[in-house]
Amino acid sequence: MSILEVKDLTKSFGSTKVLKGISFSLEEGKVLSIIGSSGSGKTTLLRCINGLETATAGKITVNEKVVFDSNITDKKELKALKHNQQNIGLVFQQFNLFPQYTALSNVTLAMKLAAKKRPDYKHNKKAILEEIDATAKKFLDKVGLSDKLNNYPCELSGGQQQRVSIARALAMNPQILFFDEPTSALDPELTGEILKTIRQLAEDNMTMVIVTHEMNFAKDVSDEVIFMDDGVIAEHGTPEEVLVNPKNPRTRAFLNTYEK
């Protein structure tokens, strides 16, 4: 059963059509890489699935729960759909850490705010907060930052900041984790540590969708690759099919620019 299903998704900004009918699905535990030239709509696709952008038409289902359906116009129903979106995590290109909080607090903040709504919050406050701290520490440990819990983002390298942001996303216990060019804002010598972290997540069977320009990485971490071109999926298949033996001449032309 597929955990993510995108059907006939379109998105326009004013009169510019950016997504022109995107359909694909993804099985649980699989890693999907999305490649494509600048402006082909990769970020827009991710943002539509995450609800940061509202798609013009189409349907998105996560774990059999509808998170977007352009046929639904009732405001209340739409709001309810937004709630289902919380099962999706997103790691940004620019990290977007909260500068005034330590690495640990960056990870715990959203959980602690959400915990306030729990009916037992008043009685169990201390235990709940301790549990949240423990969860956050577990994920920071997972990304190799257990010695940086109390450092502020400005005291961390770009790679470390990105790993905090990955821990922050993981702590929400997402069913799918999206990455939008997670290494593009980093110096080349720092990309390795992020790719290693993502590889580990893949080994743990985390379902992931990764927009990336790292072709070699995409080749060996992904189960599937999508090549996007001008708002449509031009090619979709195994890394072997898309990256090694592409059928579409556009894919070949795109990959050629990377050979050099």
Place this chain on the structure above:
Amino acid sequence: MFLTVTKALLEGFGTTVELFLLTLVFALPLGLIVSFGSMSKIKPIKWLVRTFVWIIRGTPLMLQLIIVFYVPGFIGMWAREQETTNMFIQFLASWKVMDRFVAALVAFAINYACYFSEIYRGGIESISKGQYEACSVLGMSKPQAFFHVVLLQVIKRIIPPMSNEIITLVKDTSLARMISVYEVIWSGEAFIKSEGLLWPLFYTGAFFLVGCGILTIIFNRIEKKLSYFSV
């Protein structure tokens, strides 16, 4: 003599400090509301508020003081001359000349709220969209994002321009004498007329220097306190 002068000046300075503090108490939150208005998604509200801010910032505070002091009294007088049962005009008829201090406070609070609102707006708009998006993806509500994530960053950004504006306010309070509010410079000047003494006037300057000096220290402290992160 020195003691007499000090006592007189302290009395004037008391009014100055009171006007200063009360202006802050009203203008700081009011400015935030005005800044939300000037960033409103509802176009008519946005333009109404921005026009108001433009008028207040584009005309002298002295003129605003005089208008706030005289206009309600004149409206009341006009309303009392009308022979009507119109509830609204009867309500206006109850307007008397405003208390001088209250008039000064109203004018200062409105004027400074508008200046503060522009500083707030600059600060709020300077925070990257990515901060709100990160909050949204983590399931925080918009108010949670504003109060728990954005606000402190805004405060850090606006401390330097706010400290400038607030120190200007200390000195602007002396304008209140235009509508005969007995503030510190007036109390100093009184000694020229009554005793032929010039030095009390310079002495008033010392009050302002000390006041502004204390504020500078406070703002430096806050800046230092917030220096642990960078925005």
